[in-house]
Each structure stands twice: as C-alpha cells, then as structure tokens.
Amino acid sequence: MTQDTAISPAAQGRPAHSRRSGPLSGTMAVPGDKSISHRALMLGALAVGTTHIEGLLEGEDVHATAAALRAMGVTVVQDGPGVWHVDGVGVAGLHAPEDVLDLGNSGTSARLLCGLLAGHGFTAIMTGDGSLRKRPMNRVIAPLTEMGVRVETREGGRMPMSFTGSDTLLPIEYTLPVPSAQVKSAVLLAGLHAPGKTTVIEDVATRDHTERMLSHMGAEIEITETPDGRRITITGQTELSPVNVKVPSDPSSAAFPAVAAAIVPGSQVQLNGIGMNPARAGVFTSLSEMGADITSTNERDEGGEPVADLTIRAAALTGARIPAERAASMIDEYPVLAMAAACATGTTVFAGVGELRVKESDRLAAIETGLRACGVTVSTDSDSITIAGCGGPPPGGATIATQLDHRLAMSFLVFGLATENPVSIDDITPSETSFPGFADAMRALGADITEGDPA
C-alpha cells in the first residue's frame, strides 16, 4: 500500500516511522509523573526552606515551569538525574519577572502559574507555543478575576496574556463548570494567598495531586463529599513546610508501552513504580475491561501517592463502552486507548470526551482523522467517539500530522507496531514534552521505530 498523507506534514520537525514488530519484552523505566513534577516545583517555590525532589520528569513542560520560577526569583537546581531541589521563597514571595514567561507547550504550567501569581501585585506576560496559544485560558481567568486579578488576553481568552495579581485577593466559593484539575488547582493556589477560606466544588473527581501535596506540606485543606460533589476548602495565608517528594512514574506515559504490549502479539512488558492514583488510573481499568492482561503487584504508598508494578501481556482485545464517569481519570489516555480499540474485535465507544477538543490539539478530530487515514472506521459527535475495531492488524499506511501534540505522536507510533503497513508521523519532537527518549525506550523493548526521512 502507498503512504497516504492524512494532513500535510509540518514544515519542520523530525519524522518517525513504526512498523509491525515482533514480541515486545523487557522492563521500561517510565519517566516521572508530569502533573506531580509541576506541582513539586511550584509548591516547593512557595514553601519556606528547601524541597528535595527525586524522580522529577525532565521533560520540556517541566523545564518550562522551572524556568518561569527562576525568572521570578526562585532557586531551582538539578543535583543529578531526576534529583532536584527548590529553595522556596514563601507564600507571596515571588518577584516580578523582567521578561515574558514562555511556557512552551505546557497548559499545566500556564494555568497553575496563574494561581501562583494571583496573590502577587505585579504584572507578568505569559505566552506559549502555537498549540498553547490556541488553548482556552478563560476557564482559569473567570474564577481568578472574581478573586481580584486583572487579565488581558488575545481574542477568545487566548495567550499571550498580561496577568496582574493582587495583594488583597478575596476568598471565593467556586463550582467548576468543566472537570479540570488545572482550574481547581489554580483556584486553590490563589486561595493560599487569600485571607479566610476558598472553596472549590467539583462534581466529577479530577486528579487530586495539588490537594495531596498541599496537605503534605502543612496547608489547612479540608475535603468533604457532599450531594453537590467534592468540596475542597483551603485556608489561606498560612506558610508551607518543605517536604521530600518522590515522584511516581507517570501512568499517562506508562499507557504507551502498556497498549503496545497489549496489541503486539506475544509481548510481555514490565513497568515498575507506576502512579495508580484512582483519579489517574482509568486507562488500566478500561484496558482490563477490553480484555488486556494486566497484573498489578507490590501495591504501595510512596510520598502520599499510591503506586504499583504492572506486568502487561499481549491478549485478544474486545471493544467496550468506556463510560463518561471515567473520563476525568484517563483524560490524557484516550488517544492511545483509541489505538487499542482499533485493533480490538468489536466496537468501542468513548463517552463524555468533549474536553478532548481543547487539549494540546483537538484530539477528538485528530483521532478520527488519523485512524481513518489508517483504514479504520471511526465516527465522532460533540462528546463521543465510536471506533469499529479491525479484529486483527488494522491497515495502517498513513502519515499523521502530530500538531505539536506529544500524545498524538506517541499514540500513532504505538499503533504502527501492530498495523499491516508502517505508520509515520511528521514530527516526533513533541514527545520530549512529557516522555524524553520515548523512541529509544520503545526500541529497547523491541519496537521497530525509526527516525528521519523517509519511511
């Protein structure tokens, strides 16, 4: 089959190609959790004293957070591979940055920093790459404006934006209009600077790393389950104590070798120390429901987060309905789960996934376009995706535009390991944002992935 081009390839970028591979085997060291790494740096910056971090993700997104904090007077130092320390400046101790804060591809950096900056009476200009500049910022600006910040954005609440915090923030009670851990975290971080109690109410539980870490650092945080949802209340203007943070391996990154092992016949892959926070681990539940052979052992608690060692063996997958209630716990894993669904027997439906439209790319559209180009029958509506599994190796044979989206790049490379014909992506470099060395790590398991022109 000849190579179809789904969307015209990026002008620049490093193409990569994956081909049907023999059984994958071995143990992969999955990089540190991206969400927890951002929070360790940011909360460490607000603590009084030195926070020591082990297993920090050294991806571009986390480097963007580190650089922004340095630009505001925080000492952030790498002591060794994955080993970092942050000398905190105390709550409200940041300095005005002299230059624009460029947050690259990282929505988490941009939105959580808004919360961190809210209680500082200075102006910061924030921007990002072509993907981040398209993403909606009004969802954080709305509650923070109620608390007293002033923000000017480009049309549609897009960055670049000028963000002016306030020394006299007001505490608020805020019900999240969309399930978003970034918005919840921004309000809680702002609440740390406001007098009295700030409350966030979420009717769907989103990742709770901010709450866990704040409470570990001595903040006054109260969480109650109510008929309206989960109420998280923080009492502001208390100092944070530095802690030692051990960052678990990222379940979102583990999902790539996990799906690869599930769909490449004869594979067995070991992934140790994977974060299994229930608000994050939905992808493993979904894969298991589809018939994947996943064994979890050595389940333990590390630094306030549940972790486990996972063994994944190839298995015949069947289609499943993945319920909307699970969406928040696997929101970043739909692209790679879509690849598993395309290899399965029967139909898979992802319900309640409208938020995929505002990720690093419009992932709903990108999954549809990319899988179709690879010969898979897919349909979408505003809030769901339906994939007709091929019940064996899907055709493949297309080039996918990764649109500055790391998870699209890695998902389609995983897909090509199980398709009849090679799958190419126009640019593998976005994978560096969350999974440095992805292609090398996959090749070490036996994946046939090559980089450069042509396939």
Ligand code: S3P
């Ligand atoms: C994140 C929250 C999620 C997720 C993102 C990381 C976080 O975004 O998609 O990759 O670290 O809080 P939303 O808050 O937009 O759902």
